[in-house]
Amino acid sequence: MREHRAAADPLIAHHGGRIVKTTGDGVLIEFGSVVGAVQCAVGLQKLTAERNAGSPSDRRMEWRIGIHLGDVLVEGEDILGDGVNIAARLEGIAEPGGICISEDAFRQVRGKIEAEFTDIGEQSLKNIARPLRVYRIGSSPALEQPTDPPTALPLPDKPSIAVLSFANMSGDPEQEYFADGIAEDIITALSRYPSLFVIARNSSFTYKGRAVDVKQVGRELGVRYALEGSVRKAANRVRVTAQLVEAETGNHVWASRYDRNLDDIFALQDEITEAVAIAVAPAIAGAEQRRTVRKPPSSLDAWGAYQRGLWHLGKFGTEDNALAQGFFQRAIDLDPNFAGGYAGLAIAKRGRVQRRGLLEQDDVVELAHQAVLLDPNDAEARARLGFMLLGQGDYEGALAEVETALAISPNLASAHAVLGQTLLCSGHPKEGRVALERSLRLDPRDPMAQLNVLNVAISYFLSGEYDAAIEAARRVIRAYPDYPMTYPWLVAALGHTGRTDEAKHVFQKATLIADGAFGLYVRSRAPWHRAEDLDQMIEGLRKAGWQG
Numbered sequence: 064m065r066e067h068r069a070a071a072d073p074l075i076a077h078h079g080g081r082i083v084k085t086t087g088d089g090v091l092i093e094f095g096s097v098v099g100a101v102q103c104a105v106g107l108q109k110l111t112a113e114r115n116a117g118s119p120s121d122r123r124m125e126w127r128i129g130i131h132l133g134d135v136l137v138e139g140e141d142i143l144g145d146g147v148n149i150a151a152r153l154e155g156i157a158e159p160g161g162i163c164i165s166e167d168a169f170r171q172v173r174g175k176i177e178a179e180f181t182d183i184g185e186q187s188l189k190n191i192a193r194p195l196r197v198y199r200i201g202s203s204p205a206l207e208q209p210t211d212p213p214t215a216l217p218l219p220d221k222p223s224i225a226v227l228s229f230a231n232m233s234g235d236p237e238q239e240y241f242a243d244g245i246a247e248d249i250i251t252a253l254s255r256y257p258s259l260f261v262i263a264r265n266s267s268f269t270y271k272g273r274a275v276d277v278k279q280v281g282r283e284l285g286v287r288y289a290l291e292g293s294v295r296k297a298a299n300r301v302r303v304t305a306q307l308v309e310a311e312t313g314n315h316v317w318a319s320r321y322d323r324n325l326d327d328i329f330a331l332q333d334e335i336t337e338a339v340a341i342a343v344a345p346a347i348a349g350a351e352q353r354r355t356v357r358k359p360p361s362s363l364d365a366w367g368a369y370q371r372g373l374w375h376l377g378k379f380g381t382e383d384n385a386l387a388q389g390f391f392q393r394a395i396d397l398d399p400n401f402a403g404g405y406a407g408l409a410i411a412k413r414g415r416v417q418r419r420g421l422l423e424q425d426d427v428v429e430l431a432h433q434a435v436l437l438d439p440n441d442a443e444a445r446a447r448l449g450f451m452l453l454g455q456g457d458y459e460g461a462l463a464e465v466e467t468a469l470a471i472s473p474n475l476a477s478a479h480a481v482l483g484q485t486l487l488c489s490g491h492p493k494e495g496r497v498a499l500e501r502s503l504r505l506d507p508r509d510p511m512a513q514l515n516v517l518n519v520a521i522s523y524f525l526s527g528e529y530d531a532a533i534e535a536a537r538r539v540i541r542a543y544p545d546y547p548m549t550y551p552w553l554v555a556a557l558g559h560t561g562r563t564d565e566a567k568h569v570f571q572k573a574t575l576i577a578d579g580a581f582g583l584y585v586r587s588r589a590p591w592h593r594a595e596d597l598d599q600m601i602e603g604l605r606k607a608g609w610q611g
Contacts, residue, residue, distance in 0.1 A: 064088060067124045070114065070232070071107055078103035083142055089154075093142060097132050097171035104128045104162045105178055105200065112160065116230040116270075116291065119306050119315055129153025130164040132171060145191070152188035153197060166196040216285025220366050222347045223260040225284045226250045228271040229292040229303070242294040243268075244332055245303060249290065252340035255472045258443060259344065262286060281310025288316065288347060290339075299325050305339050307346055317346035341474050341505045348373075365398035372407050380545065387411040406434035406447040413454060427451050435464075442472035449481045458489040476505035480515050487522050488592050496522040514539075517549050524556050524603075525596055532556040547576050551585050555603030566607030 068090075075082060075092060078099040083091040094100035107126065115123040131153060133146030149165060157163040164172075169180060178200050185194040226249050229242040247264055254261045262284050270280065277289040292305040306318035319342060321335050351370050372390035375383040388411045394404030409430035431451040434444035449464035462485055468478040479502035487495030499515050499522065520535035536553040539546070550573035557566035573581050585600065592600075 064124070067111065067114065070110060074106050074110060075103055078106070083140065089151075091142070091147065091150075093135075097130070097168050098175050100130050101162075101164065101168070101172050101176055101178070101200070104130060105176075108160055108162060113230050114232060114293070116227070116293070118291075118293070119308070119318065125159035127154045127157035127159060128162045129155070129157055130162065130168050132165065132167040149188065149191060149195065152191055156186060156188070156197070157199075162200040164198050164200065166198070169198045215282040218285055218287055219260040220364070221258060221260055222288065222351050223262070223286040224253065224288040224290060224307075224343070224347065225262040225267040225280055225286045226253065226264075226290045227280070227292075228268045229294050229305075232293050233296040238294060238296050241296075241301075241328065241332065242292075245294065245335060246292065248332060248336040249305075249339050249343075252336055252474070253343065255474065256344050256442075259347065260286075277308045277310045277313060286310060288350070290343060292339075296325070301325050301331065303335050305343075307343055309350060316350045317342060337474070341476075344474070345476070345505075365394045365401045365404065368394040368397060369401070369403045369407055372411065376407070376411055384411055400437055402434040402438040402441050402444045404434075405430045405437070406441075406444045409434070409451055410447055413451065428455065440471055442468040442475050442478060445471070446475060446478040446481050449478075449485065453481065453485050453488060458485055461485045474505055476502045479505060480518070483515070483522075484518050487518055487525065488596075490593055490596075492522040492525040496526075516542075517552070520549075520556075521552055524552055525599065529556040529559045529603075533560070545576055547573060547581070550576075551581060551600065551604065554607050554609065555600045558603040558605070558607030558609075561606070563607055570607070570609065 072082070078094070079096060080092045080094050080099065080103055083093050085091075092100075092103075094103070107128065111124055111126055115125070118124075129150045129152065131146060131150040133149060134144060135142040135146040136144040153163040153165060163183075164180075173180070181199045181201070183197050183199050186197045187194045226246050229246045231239045231242040246268075250261060250264050250267070253259055266284060277291070280289050281287065287310055289308050289310050290305060291308065292303065295302045301323055303321045303323075304318070305321075307316040308314070309316055319339070321338060323331050323335070325331065368390045372387045372394065375387035375390065388408060391404050391408035391411055394401055395408065398404070409427040412430070413427045428448075428451045431444070431448035434441065435448050438444060445464045445468040449461040449468065452464060453461040461481065465478050465482045465485060468475060469482070472478065479498050483495040483498030483500075483502060485495070486492075486498060496519055499519050502515050503519075516535055517539045520532045520539065523529070523532035523535060533553060533556045536549050536556065539549045540553070543549075550569055554566045554569050554573070557563070557569065570581070585597075585604065
């Protein structure tokens with residue numbers, strides 16, 4: 064309420080209004096001119112609609128306004144009497160966001176204000192002796208001709224989003240371009256994600272300046288998500304807020320606020336755009352997985368089966384891995400031309416091979432190749448093919464695929480992760496760590512991100528920074544204690560630092576988790592790590608007392 068008042072009070076003063084008093088969430092305002100009162104009321108409702116466009120549903124302020132011309136009794140700074148009471152009763156029958164005025168007030172403004180007045184007849188008002196004729200400013204829903212609701216557009220077969228124009232809350236028309244520019248840039252940035260269906264600016268900006276219901280946006284544009292936002296400038300500071308809403312339910316999926324200095328407005332615009340884009344894409348991915356998990360398996364389509372597979376894959380359990388393979392295979396069966404099914408199945412099978420500590424790659428490379436053949440512009444598929452090629456020790460092929468993926472989608476977290484792993488395994492651990500940390504920054508909530516932390520640990524290990532490697536490896540184990548691949552690196556790092564007692568304890572835990580996998584894993588690292596890196600690991604393991 065304070066925020067709305069801070070925006071509204073200057074407008075009230077501009078139209079000659081005096082705020083007499085506030086009562087709870089009500090405000091009594093006195094004007095010397097009925098024209099000024101009505102102009103102010105119209106302006107207030109317009110201002111409120113603009114502010115609401117950038118606010119979550121539970122933070123929107125909707126005002127009712129009543130206006131009457133009549134005598135009042137002045138008592139100090141206060142005013143009393145029927146003139147005040149009638150205005151209060153008119154406010155009570157107005158709709159949220161609406162304005163009702165008495166016949167006396169209407170006679171003074173008729174023909175003087177560009178507004179549509181609707182006669183809603185005589186109204187009996189509480190504690191007012193006689194009925195009063197009342198006019199509504201704006202068309203009356205009761206008098207509008209019924210129209211058929213627009214046909215809801217079908218939802219695409221992947222997550223869909225409309226970025227609505229950001230509301231300019233600065234009171235400065237010159238800032239309109241900044242607000243529009245941020246929304247346009249976010250549309251462009253999100254359009255680079257091949258996994259998203261993004262509505263073009265010309266369609267999403269048709270709601271500009273209107274208080275819209277995201278459920279209506281979802282129906283009319285055929286999208287599952289809407290991104291709303293606002294921009295407020297004060298002195299040399301700007302605040303940008305953004306919130307992602309699930310259109311069907313109105314639930315908020317994600318929200319954030321960015322406060323920045325206006326030193327370089329274009330660099331600021333780029334910074335905020337990137338920050339929103341890299342937050343929204345993972346938020347949508349997480350919401351999609353939660354949505355599909357709620358659906359019974361019998362009702363899953365190819366996309367839903369794929370999302371269900373990703374959900375199980377992110378849990379890193381042996382049983383979950385098997386379930387993930389089943390869902391990815393189902394996605395392929397339902398739609399043999401869906402690239403995601405093949406890429407997901409390749410990742411799941413690769414995980415099974417790693418868990419068993421075996422050298423064979425099954426058909427994972429062929430599956431990943433098939434995904435790229437079906438959709439050469441799918442950056443996710445190319446990143447996964449790069450990961451499979453890395454597993455065969457084909458560093459050049461892996462780099463070629465991941466560089467293509469990043470050219471298609473520069474902010475794709477999984478592509479940065481594969482780039483980091485490839486650099487790490489090909490003798491450039493520090494450069495690889497930069498790419499891995501970039502991946503973690505782009506998608507910090509991804510369940511698979513802990514594997515990137517493991518690779519960060521490996522990068523420290525190969526750089527000889529064993530204490531940092533130990534700390535990072537323990538982070539992974541805290542998150543996924545049953546994932547066996549972390550333990551050899553932790554034991555080797557402990558061995559290099561002379562902490563043999565700790566190393567023996569970790570080794571015992573590893574053998575309890577997956578007996579026999581420890582030694583198999585170490586011996587099968589050669590295909591995707593250089594021989595000297597393997598020697599460094601084995602040296603640390605032997606210092607720790609390993610006899611394999």
